[in-house]
Amino acid sequence: MKFSFKNDYSEGCHPNILQALLQYNLDQQAGYGEDEYSLQAKELIRKKINNQHSDIYFVSGGTQANLIVISSVLKPYQCVISASTGHILNNETGAIEATGHKVLSIETEDGKLRTSDIISVLENHSNVPHQVMPKLVYISNSTELGTVYTASELEELSGFCKKNNLYLFMDGARMGHGIMAEKSDLTLEKVAALTDIFYLGGTKNGALIGEAIVINNPSLQEDFAFNIKQKGALLAKGRLLGIQFLELMKDDLYFDLAKHANEQAMKIKNTLKERGVEFLSDTYTNQIFPILNNDLIKILLEKFEFYVWKKTDENFSAVRLITSWNTGDEAVDDFIEIIKKELP
Amino acid sequence: MKFSFKNDYSEGCHPNILQALLQYNLDQQAGYGEDEYSLQAKELIRKKINNQHSDIYFVSGGTQANLIVISSVLKPYQCVISASTGHILNNETGAIEATGHKVLSIETEDGKLRTSDIISVLENHSNVPHQVMPKLVYISNSTELGTVYTASELEELSGFCKKNNLYLFMDGARMGHGIMAEKSDLTLEKVAALTDIFYLGGTKNGALIGEAIVINNPSLQEDFAFNIKQKGALLAKGRLLGIQFLELMKDDLYFDLAKHANEQAMKIKNTLKERGVEFLSDTYTNQIFPILNNDLIKILLEKFEFYVWKKTDENFSAVRLITSWNTGDEAVDDFIEIIKKELP
Amino acid sequence: MKFSFKNDYSEGCHPNILQALLQYNLDQQAGYGEDEYSLQAKELIRKKINNQHSDIYFVSGGTQANLIVISSVLKPYQCVISASTGHILNNETGAIEATGHKVLSIETEDGKLRTSDIISVLENHSNVPHQVMPKLVYISNSTELGTVYTASELEELSGFCKKNNLYLFMDGARMGHGIMAEKSDLTLEKVAALTDIFYLGGTKNGALIGEAIVINNPSLQEDFAFNIKQKGALLAKGRLLGIQFLELMKDDLYFDLAKHANEQAMKIKNTLKERGVEFLSDTYTNQIFPILNNDLIKILLEKFEFYVWKKTDENFSAVRLITSWNTGDEAVDDFIEIIKKELP
Amino acid sequence: MKFSFKNDYSEGCHPNILQALLQYNLDQQAGYGEDEYSLQAKELIRKKINNQHSDIYFVSGGTQANLIVISSVLKPYQCVISASTGHILNNETGAIEATGHKVLSIETEDGKLRTSDIISVLENHSNVPHQVMPKLVYISNSTELGTVYTASELEELSGFCKKNNLYLFMDGARMGHGIMAEKSDLTLEKVAALTDIFYLGGTKNGALIGEAIVINNPSLQEDFAFNIKQKGALLAKGRLLGIQFLELMKDDLYFDLAKHANEQAMKIKNTLKERGVEFLSDTYTNQIFPILNNDLIKILLEKFEFYVWKKTDENFSAVRLITSWNTGDEAVDDFIEIIKKELP
Structure with a gap:
């Protein structure tokens, strides 16, 4: 081979996770993410991001996380701005459009969006009501090209989005790799402070499945669980996700x-x-x-x-x-x- | 407690499954369901249903299976017929409607649909093109009330659907319980022979997650994988589903x-x-x-x-x-x- | 014959309308409903309902009005409550579900909804987040059975909806007939005061086409025009709708x-x-x-x-x-x- | 002024149309496009395109025609290829995406698509099932930049689409202008022979409202009326559209x-x-x-x-x-x- x-x-998961699955296997637990492991894992994440008010939901994969987040926060006529390399544009079989929302593509050198890119999109979408309304900025960290955002780059994007009434959403399928990059000065706490919503990818960093959606903007938190269920993402045995994130977050694994x-x-x-x-x-x-x-x-x-x-x-x-x-x-x-x- | x-x-999964996850954990495998465990598990299922031509896909849960199947096989103006107790009607947060399709509800005593029920729906939906077109009959076995279909009941439904150009889809979240019921004369082979599409539920019968969608009608097989991906249901580590069904199907566990x-x-x-x-x-x-x-x-x-x-x-x-x-x-x-x- | x-x-339109179309035919006017006839017609309607703050949009037909209103005001997981005789349930080819929303059907004797009906729906939809959330009450006046709401009936419904955080939407495809019924004590002003949104049907009352959507609840007004355009309902020659409503509203025709x-x-x-x-x-x-x-x-x-x-x-x-x-x-x-x- | x-x-409509509306105004006619004027107008169009087997439907406007055609012919995972200047990409508030379908944008000099453009899209969309499947080629004639297709250009596109199992759809909001251009050697008959589906725009060429959707590919004809109704485009007084196209087609007006x-x-x-x-x-x-x-x-x-x-x-x-x-x-x-x- x-x-x-x-x-x-390509591999299964980190051995600690399988160990924990074995250890807790026969406990009876509430279903649908109300199990104690999920609750503990959420607490751990809230501590790491230093925000007790963020809402957290575990789902199975990145495409699922992206489509749930985007379809939940946008109104029917609102759309997404993404770098042309964005995962949602190229590798998700039109999952976002299937929920009714356009994704506007911006050519970039390095997979990273800058405020100047967004400004030009806004300027080209001013013909109300004949054009979609740009409302959510989608960025990935690390990006699909392996590059990362610095703290100051993210601060600039975040400030611009707030000022322009746009949501900032970070796809964190490879959040661990982004934050731990040699040149990165971002922390998970900063990510949480600077984005409206993001997710923390488990699948590409040692879990069997699992991404943790973290909703920082309170106005996006209401009734979010309905969207998870409606899109078929609410696992009956939510423990499978909770146990994994509990292990991953414990001791910074x-x-x-x-x-x-x-x-x-x-x-x-x-x-x-x-x-x-x-x-x-x-x-x-x-x-x-x-x-x-x-x-x-x-x-x-x-x-x-x-x-x-x-x-x-x-x-x-x-x-x-x-x-x-x-x-x-x-x-x-x-x-x-x-x-x-x-x-x- | x-x-x-x-x-x-309420519990985790059957110990054999965890054992297998441990055993195969560090093998490198192709992603997205192309791993060898998934391929083997599909072969085993094809043997049990005695149909080499059925296509099989593993997804995470029942709501997900239902919404993918229904949105994949129906055209925009076609709808579903379901007993009023159907899981899709009551406990899936409108997941089917969210894909654009109406679900017509039929009152029943015991959670089972009969041809007479369907006939009356067809008669009430003849005002072309002002009404939705009934096209898929959704049944559960065992039903949400714990009852089961007999072989002859399923044969009658199946014949009626064929004659009336309707698809017959069986929600098998509790297929094992249905087939193994004391009074049941159904087999998995008969289910496969009599339905266009069905799924085999793992979540409620010893798996951590997982339902196996089995497509028997060749006209519904084309391009099905696109739908799985688009709805966020294609796991990167498809092995997680493959290994579970491999264990469940081996030796009839x-x-x-x-x-x-x-x-x-x-x-x-x-x-x-x-x-x-x-x-x-x-x-x-x-x-x-x-x-x-x-x-x-x-x-x-x-x-x-x-x-x-x-x-x-x-x-x-x-x-x-x-x-x-x-x-x-x-x-x-x-x-x-x-x-x-x-x-x- | x-x-x-x-x-x-079955017929064309009232002669006054054709007369006006002829008279104004060759004036150059702004497109998309910004023509002066549309603006005047809206002013006339605002006067009749005695509410300067209602927003008004003209669309072509009843199914179009229903699907735009409902898809605009609901979030993806919210649904509609309707009498089983409701036009949206029986005669619109699943137009509402095609926008992603379930319509719950309530059996009634006379096509009219009562608060007791709604209470029972709310009680049966309390399993958060596993069920759709009832959010909009759809009523027709006159109803599909020719019956009408009295002022006190509408007041009761309206109060109940406000208290329960539900929107009240009146399908007025036959609003004229409802209000002018011998036994009716409703006025257009009361309808506007008691509903969040309603429409005034032209097609079934002397126009060639046209329904006037009236949005009374300010929270539902923002960006509504985007929905009109996105659903293909914004006529380039909006004058066609404006002129008709101008004639219909003038002198109470x-x-x-x-x-x-x-x-x-x-x-x-x-x-x-x-x-x-x-x-x-x-x-x-x-x-x-x-x-x-x-x-x-x-x-x-x-x-x-x-x-x-x-x-x-x-x-x-x-x-x-x-x-x-x-x-x-x-x-x-x-x-x-x-x-x-x-x-x- | x-x-x-x-x-x-900017203006109303050609006087002949108003004259006809007046003349036929009080005849009682069947609703929903079954009136005799609509039937006659369809016959006239079939004669002009020299194809007795094309199905024809009248709708109100271009955005409506585009969204109905595209959502009707595509499966959920299929998408559209369009020049970046395409009306569906820029001026329809995401109407196509709102029906669940992505529109791929191709940069062009002159608003016209060529087979080389399409080939490169196909090559970049071969990662099954992780990408949307290109299935429908959308072109406009005349284009949004005022340019036109020649007969040989359309023949090449048509042949390419057939060979590659793609549908060819022509947006004819300005079909008259395209065909009558000084340099054009296209005829309506050729357009019908070379496209799977197209429409003939009335709104921008003398009608009050109205586009005639012409379906030439028999496999796209089945049940099309359901889509018209479901999207809110079936006018009760279909005569309004029929009479207009009758006048426009008579004597080649x-x-x-x-x-x-x-x-x-x-x-x-x-x-x-x-x-x-x-x-x-x-x-x-x-x-x-x-x-x-x-x-x-x-x-x-x-x-x-x-x-x-x-x-x-x-x-x-x-x-x-x-x-x-x-x-x-x-x-x-x-x-x-x-x-x-x-x-x-």
Whole structure:
């Protein structure tokens, strides 16, 4: 079996989680997220974000979280602003539009939105009532290109959104990786203070399934549970989500796992950089996009699985390498060894 | 802690499942249901239903299965026919309507639909194009009242639907209990042969989460996966669902668990019947609705949790008792003991 | 050609309207309802309802008005309460559900909702968040059975809705007929004061097309125009609607036309009553449902068109007779003459 | 009052239409499009397109036609391909997305789609089932920029769509202008032969309201009327639409009106071209976009109304001038006179 750098959800879950599932397995608990594990996990998250007034709901996956959040907070004629690389635009089979809402796409270099981008959308949508009304700004951290927002970038976006009566929603499918990136000065507490709503991804950071939707803006909290149920996302055995987040939040396991994933990617990145390899984007998280000679790619694919992302010229292509909470030193060392041998 | 007869999803999952999750945990597998466990589990189901041409998809829960199936097979102007007790009508926060489809409600005594019911709906919906077009017949087995369809009843419904160009869809959230009921002559093979589409519920029969949607009618199979993804139901770690159904289907664990749940309920039912207690409906599955004196209910509630379902007169109420794959003899014996003492 | 009592939209429009369309035809006017005729017509309506703060929008038809109003004011998990005879339940091809909202049906004798009906719905929808949330009460005046609400009945409903945080919406496709009914003590001013939103039907009372949506509750007014446009209801030549309502509202033509229609129906009704004929419901508007001998029906159908509504026994059926703003004395007299001859 | 070149729906309708409405006004007719005028108008259209098997439905406006067509022919996971200038993308308040379908936007120079554009969309949407499935190609003729498709361009698109299992839908809000353009070799018959579905716009070509949806692909015809009704587009007095199309189709009035509008625009265009004025796009229909000096624009705006479309540099802006069936020689001559004076 080749080792896979294809994504961060190839394995099961962190062993602590399975241990906890075993330990609590035969307790009788209330259904639908009212179990004691879910309640405790929510308390832990509220502590980490330092906001006792945020409402928290656990759902199964990222597409589900995105469609529930967006369809819940928007009125029928309101729409979303997203970078063109946004997950909701490219990889969710039109899930947002299926709830009735348009997603406006903005071209960006690095997957990050800036206020200037949003201003131009607002200016182009002033023909009331003939155009959709932009109302929610969707950003991802880390982004789909592996880049991250700094605290000051997020502050600027947040201030702009407040002033312009827009909601700011952060897709945190890879929130751990974003926050734990070497260059990041964001904390979960800041994320919560600066966004109206965000979610904390478990699936791509050591859980079996699970994302924690955190609603900071009180005006978006009312009746939110109805939306979860209506979209088929309310698990009868909510304990499955609660137990996982309880384990991930306890002792900061969530952040340690993300840090590990980032570090493994950085080892490979640094080895490549030392050899003058260029990258599609300059990332410090668990996704890297080095531009490699096609011959080298062929050699690497004999021992590893990963996506060839994009042809850059006749002889070179960018590849996408993703590491995870479970990417061991052996796989990374093997990969690096080939690099060192082929690019001496 | 009081023992709960409130529902069949109070505990975690059957130990075999956790064992398998542990065993396969660190294997790298393809995502989105392409893992080898999911593929094997589908093969096992195809064998049990004796139909190599059925398509199978695993999703997380019953509401999700219902809304995906119905929104996938209907055109915008088509609607559903359901018994008034149908889960989609009462307990899914309008999930079906949220996908754009009306659900027509038919009053029934026992939660089961009959062809005469459907005929009258068809007759009342002939004002083309001013009325919705009835197109899908939704039935549950076992029903929300604990009753079951016999093979001949299902054959009649199936023949009628074919003749009238209607789809027949069976909600099998409690399929195991329905099929394993003392009085049932249905098999999974017959269910598959007689319905266009159905699902096999895991959540209420020993899984952590999971329902297996089985599409028998080839005209409904095309592109179904798009719908799963669009509704947020495609788990990145599809292995979580695959491993569970693999364990449940192996050696018929699924059916054994349901049989156990039914038997525990029948023990209580028979004890009550011997004492002349009446029931809301005559059920042979894991749900029973005895009509008890309010004083007796109060005594039982001191030691057990269960729902008081419906006041029947000044002094009596029907209660709902649900047993599960994990309801042990001790709880049942304790309950019976109180009955015997109070109704000597 | 037989004269038709089938409905109140068999003819074109009142001649004044065509006259005005001719007169203003070649003026250049702003599009999308910003023309001066629309603005004047809205002012006239605001005067009649004695509320300068109501927002008014013109749309083409009743189904369109219903689906725009309901989808605009409800959140995704909220639903409608309607009498089982409600037009939205039976004759709009699931238009409301197609916007994502369930309509709960209440059986009534006479097509009118009462607070006791609503209370029982609220009691049966308390299982948060597993059930849809009832939020809007839909009533019609006159109803689909030709009956009308009295001022005190509407006051009671209105008070109840306010207290229970429900919106009250009146479908006024036949508002003129309702208000001008012999027994009615309602006025348009009272309707506006007691409902959150209602509409004034033109199509069934002398216009070519057109219903005027009147939004009295300020919290429902914001951004309403977006919904009109999004649902395809914003006419480029809004003047077509404005001119019609201008003519209908001027000099109370709207009410005179409805009064005429009612009176023609009452002439037939009284003739039948004097002969001991019974009716499905006791109506004072332009719809009557006499129960006639099948032989008599056959004789009448030789000279007139109307719907045979419902078999009441072996020899008798209820028929529906509808008169309109344009039903002349000759047709009514001819009809009465046959009655007098056959039921001497 | 200044004369307006803002759009082609500033006036009422062609006098023949009002004359016919008057003439037929008091006939009793069947409702909902079953009146004899609608039936005759459909026959006339079938003759013009030389296809007895096309189904035809009349609706009120363009947004309505677009949303009904698209939501009727697509499955939930299918989407639309449109030029970025498409009316559905920019000026319909998200009406298509509100029915659940994404619209993919393609940048073009001239508002026209080419097969190469579509090929690249198909290539970028191959990640089944994680992306929406492109299924319908939406084009406008004339386009929103006033340009037109030639017969051979449409043939190429049509062939490509058939080969790739895509539907081809032509928005014909300005079909008359497109077909009657000086450089156009398209006929209505060819349009019908080469598209699966299209509509013929009345609103912008002399009607009060009305677009005729023509369904040529038999597989899209089944049950279409249900969609019309469900979206609130089925007028009770369908005669209003039927009579208008009857008049417009009789003696080719529809085409004469469009030709007149085009000619008036060409007179202005030619005057400007002779003076070296440049245009945003090279159009031969009733929309022109000359680039004028801001001083000249100011002078023109003293006597005329029109939209300043887009700043092109410090001193120049493109303006949009639209002529209509009713734009008289006087207005055009006055406009030209100013041009001649200011640009001698």
